[in-house]
Amino acid sequence: MLRIDYRNVLQDQVGAAGYSEGQLNDIGQSAVAAVSRIEAETGKRAYRRLPSDKRMLADVLAMRDRFAPGCENLVVLGIGGSALGNIALQRALNPPFYNLMAAGARPGPRLFVMDNIDPGTLANLLEVLDGRLDRTVFNVISKSGTTAETASQYLIIRRLLKERLGDGYARRIVAVTDAAHGTMRAISDAEGYATLPVPDGVGGRFSVLSAVGLFSAAMCGIDVEALCGGGREMVERCRDASDWRANPAALLGTLYKTANDRGQRIHVMMPYADALMGLCDWFRQLWAESLGKLHDLDGRLVRAGDTPVVALGATDQHSQLQLYREGPLDKLFTLHEVERYAAELSIPADFPDDPTLATLGGKELGHLLSAEKRATEYALCVSGRPNLTLLWPRVDAEHVGQFILLYELATSVMGLLLNIDAYDQPAVELGKQAAHGLLGRKGKPYEELAAEVGRTLARDPKYLL
Amino acid sequence: MLRIDYRNVLQDQVGAAGYSEGQLNDIGQSAVAAVSRIEAETGKRAYRRLPSDKRMLADVLAMRDRFAPGCENLVVLGIGGSALGNIALQRALNPPFYNLMAAGARPGPRLFVMDNIDPGTLANLLEVLDGRLDRTVFNVISKSGTTAETASQYLIIRRLLKERLGDGYARRIVAVTDAAHGTMRAISDAEGYATLPVPDGVGGRFSVLSAVGLFSAAMCGIDVEALCGGGREMVERCRDASDWRANPAALLGTLYKTANDRGQRIHVMMPYADALMGLCDWFRQLWAESLGKLHDLDGRLVRAGDTPVVALGATDQHSQLQLYREGPLDKLFTLHEVERYAAELSIPADFPDDPTLATLGGKELGHLLSAEKRATEYALCVSGRPNLTLLWPRVDAEHVGQFILLYELATSVMGLLLNIDAYDQPAVELGKQAAHGLLGRKGKPYEELAAEVGRTLARDPKYLL
DSSP states (O other): OOEEEOGGGBHHHHGGGSBOHHHHHHHHHHHHHHHHHHHHOOGGGGGGGGGGOHHHHHHHHHHHHHHSTTOOEEEEEOOGGGTHHHHHHHHHHSOTTGGGSOGGGSSSOEEEEEOSOOHHHHHHHHHHHTTOGGGEEEEEEOSSSOOHHHHHHHHHHHHHHHHHHGGGGGGGEEEEEOSSOSHHHHHHHHHTOEEEEOOTTOOGGGOTTSHHHHHHHHHTTOOHHHHHHHHHHHHHHTOOOSOGGGOHHHHHHHHHHHHHHTTOOEEEEEESSGGGHHHHHHHHHHHHHHHOOSBOTTSOBOOOOOEEEEOOTTGGGGTTHHHHHHSOSOEEEEEEEEEEOSOOOBOOOOOTTSHHHHHHTTOBHHHHHHHHHHHHHHHHHHTTOOEEEEEEEEOSHHHHHHHHHHHHHHHHHHHHHHTSOTTOOGGGHHHHHHHHHHTTOOSTTHHHHHHHHHHHTOOOGGGBO | OOEEEOGGGBHHHHGGGSBOHHHHHHHHHHHHHHHHHHHHOOGGGGGGGGGGOHHHHHHHHHHHHHHOTTOOEEEEEOOGGGTHHHHHHHHHHSOTTGGGSOGGGSSSOEEEEEOSOOHHHHHHHHHHHTTOGGGEEEEEEOSSSOOHHHHHHHHHHHHHHHHHHGGGGGGGEEEEEOSSOSHHHHHHHHHTOEEEEOOTTOOGGGOTTSHHHHHHHHHTTOOHHHHHHHHHHHHHHTOOOSOGGGOHHHHHHHHHHHHHHTTOOEEEEEESSGGGHHHHHHHHHHHHHHHOOSBOTTSOBOOOOOEEEEOOTTGGGGTTHHHHHHSOSOEEEEEEEEEEOSOOOBOOOOOTTSHHHHHHTTOBHHHHHHHHHHHHHHHHHHTTOOEEEEEEEEOSHHHHHHHHHHHHHHHHHHHHHHTSOTTOOGGGHHHHHHHHHHTTOOSTTHHHHHHHHHHHTOOOGGGBO
16 A cells, blocks of 8 residues: 655654644644545545446446557547546556557557647647558547637547548547537537546546546556556545544645645655656646635635645756755655666666765666655755655556545545635636637627736736847 | 746736835846846856857767767756756757657657656666667766766666677767766766767756757757857847846846745746746756755855746646636746747637637637637736746747746846855755765765664654554
8 A cells, every 4th residue: 555654744853844743633633524524425525436436447448448459549638637637647557658669569559648739739749640540549538528728629630530531530539528418428429429428526637537537548558447446445545534643635634734834835746756747747736726725615815725846856856956955944745755666777886996886886776766765855854844755665556546546535635624615616717718708709708808808918018028 | 039028017917916116126226236246257157158159069060960870869868957958958949749750750869868767767768779779879968977867877878788789889978078077077088988078167057058958959950059049149138237127137037036025936937838848847947956045145044945836838727727816825927928839720610509619710729829828817917916928939949049048147146136156056965975875885974874864764653654
C-alpha cells in the first residue's frame, strides 16, 4: 500500500513553521467528523463508487476489444477533467518514450491527448497522422459536447475524416459523453458513433476511473482492473472514522488544513519519479478547482484555496530548491519516494581517481535518485520547511489507483474542513460566455459581454510599451 | 518587438488589489536606478554580452556543421541551466511532435534532453536508440563535470558507447564544459572529445544564449543568429535609464516588485500558445533560483522570493482558473498573447442548428484561442486580479531572443530592488553534499552529513501510516 510519513511536519523536526501535536489533533477531530459525513452521504461523492462499477469496466474492456485491432493511433480530444486523468495514467504506467517505440514493443497504439486548441499543435498532429487516419481512433470526451475547445477539435477532425474516409468515418470515433442528453449524445446517435457514458453525478475532475480515463488507458495496455482494485482498496482504507491518524484521507486533510491555517498556502508536490508527473498535474486541477472558492457554504467571503505547485525531483533541485529552502515560509511540501523504479541501470566505476565520479561508480541510478530525495528532505528540514513523504512501493496500476482515490477523498475532507463546496466551479463560466460573445454569438448574455470586454480591455497607449 | 500591456494592474481596472500610480512611480524610480547600476557594472551581468559574441556563435555553427551530417539523434545530458534553455528553444521554435516527424520533414535530428536520472526514462531512451548509437550525438553539458546527475548519465553512456562502437566512441560526444578547468575538461582533453566552452562569469540559468543552449538548437535547425539578434535588440532597448515606463526590464521590475510589496507573491505565467511553455519553465528557474534568498546584501534575514507558477491557456482555464479568480489575492498574472500562430486551421460550420457549434463554425482555431485569452483577461479583471500581458507578434527566433534577455534583465533589476544577490544559489549545496554522503563518500563533510541525515529522517512508526 501507499504509505505516508509525516514526521517532518512537526515542530520537533522543523521548528517554528512546524505543527504542534495539539494543532494536529484539533484539526484531526474535524477531519474524522468529515469522514463520517462522507460515509453517510452519497450524492456528490459518487466518485467513490466508480472503482466498484463492474458493468462500466466491462463496457470499457468490450470497447477496447472492438477498437484495438488494427489501431495504430489513439487521439483523445478533451480538456481539463477529460484529459488530465488520461495523461496521468499514460505517463505513470507506460514508458516515457512510448510513442517512439516500435509498434511491436508497445502494448497499444500511439496515444495523443489533445487538451489545447493551439492550431500549430493540431496541424502538426495531422501531419504526423497523415495517411494513417484509417488506422486512427478519435476518442472525443465531453459530457455536453459544447465545451468550445473539444467541440472545435471535433469539428475539424470530423470534416477531415469525412473527406478522407467517406461514409466510414463514423467508425473512427468513440464518444465518451452523457448517456442521454446533450449535443454530443445527439450527434453520436444521429451519426452512429460508438459511445461510452460519462457517469452521472461525478464531476469531471473526479471522473478518471470511469470511461473518461479508462478507455484510453485500456487501449494502451494499462491494467484498468488493477487500477480500480487499487481504488477500491483506498476507499476501504479511508472509511475508518475513529482516528485521524489511521485514515489516510483524514490524515492528509489534517496536514493540508493545518498548513492552510498556518499560512502555508502553496502546496508543492515533488515526485522523485518522472512517471508521477502526470498524476501531480492531475492533482493540480483537483486541488485548485475543488478548493479555490470565494464564498463558504454560509455565504461568507473567504477566498479559500491553496495553490498547487508541481516540481520534479531531482531535476527541480536545480531550479526551485533554492527558493524552497530560503524563500518565504508559505509552503508545505509533499515529496514522493519510490522504493523500486521501473528499471535498473548501474553507473560504471570507470574513473576511480576522481572523488565525485568514484562515489557514483558502482551505484544503481535509482539509488542515486533515492539518495537525492533523502538529501532534499533533510535539507528542507534543516531550513525549517514542513514536509511529508508519500511512499510508493512501486509505480504500478494498483498503487496509482490508490493514489487517485486517496487524493479525491482528501479533497472531499478538505472541502468539509474549509466549509466550501468542493464540487462546483462557478468562476469558470464567465470566461466561457465572454469568449462566445467575442466570437459573435448573438443574444444574452453574449452580446453585452462582448461589448463589456471591449470596453474593459481597450488598450491605452499610456500603459502599453 | 515584444510589447507589454500593463493597464490591468491598475486600481482603476481591478480595484483594491491593483496598484496606484504613486506606488508604481516610487518603485519605478528605484528600477531605473537599478538599470543605471546594471549599465555601469559588468562582472556578473556578463550574460548581456552573450548575444553579441560573434566568435562563440561561429564556433557553435562550425560544430554544428561538423556533427550534423548523418546525425539522426541528439541527446543532451544536462540539468537545470544546462537543460531548461535547450528544452525551451526546442519547444518554442520546432513543432511539438518534432521527434515523431519523418526525418525528411524535420530540419535536424531527433532531440532528447535528459534532465533527470530516473532509471526508467534512461532505460527507455536506450531502447529507442538501440542500434543507432553510431548515428547519435551525445551533448554533455556541465561546467565542472561533477554534477552528480549529469556525471552519472555520462558514465552510463560512455561505457555503452565504448562497448558498442569501440575506439570511435569519443567521436559521438560533444562536451560543453569549462574552457580550462574541471573534471569534464580533463576527461575531454584526455579522450579527445569535441568541446565548446561554458562562458566565464555567466551563471547556468543565464547561459542559454551560449554554447550551452545554442549547440543543440543549431543542430535542430533553429536560427541561432536570429535568436542572438533578438537578444541584442532587447539589451539595447533596456539601456534607457530615464523613465521606467520606457524601459521594458525596468517596467517589469517595477510591476513584479510592486506585486511583491503588496503580498502578491505567486507570479503566474500563463501563455496562450503551447510553444511558450518551455520558456515559462525556463523563467521558473531564473526567477526562483535568482530571487529566492534568505538574507539580503546587508545580511538581514528577509526570506525574499516569489513563487513562479506556469499555467497553459486555454487548457488551464479548465484546471486553475477557478482558483485564480476566487482564491486568495496572492498572485500577479502574466498572460502571453500571440498575434499570429504557427498554423491556421478553420473550424467547419457543419452544425448550423446548434448554437454553440454554430458560433464556432467558420472561425479560425487561433481566433478562438485569442478570444479565450481576452475572455480570461476580462474575467480576471472582473474578479479584481491584477494582470499584465506580453504581446508576441509571433513566436519566432527573434522574439524568443528578446524574451530571454528581457526576463534576464528583469531578474537583475529585481535582484537590486530586493537588495539580494541574484547570481548565487547557496541553498543548493547542502543537499548535494548530503547525497554524496548517503552514497558513501568518505571524509568531510560527507560522512558526518550521512549520519546526520540518518538521525534526522529515522522513521517513527507513530508518524507513519
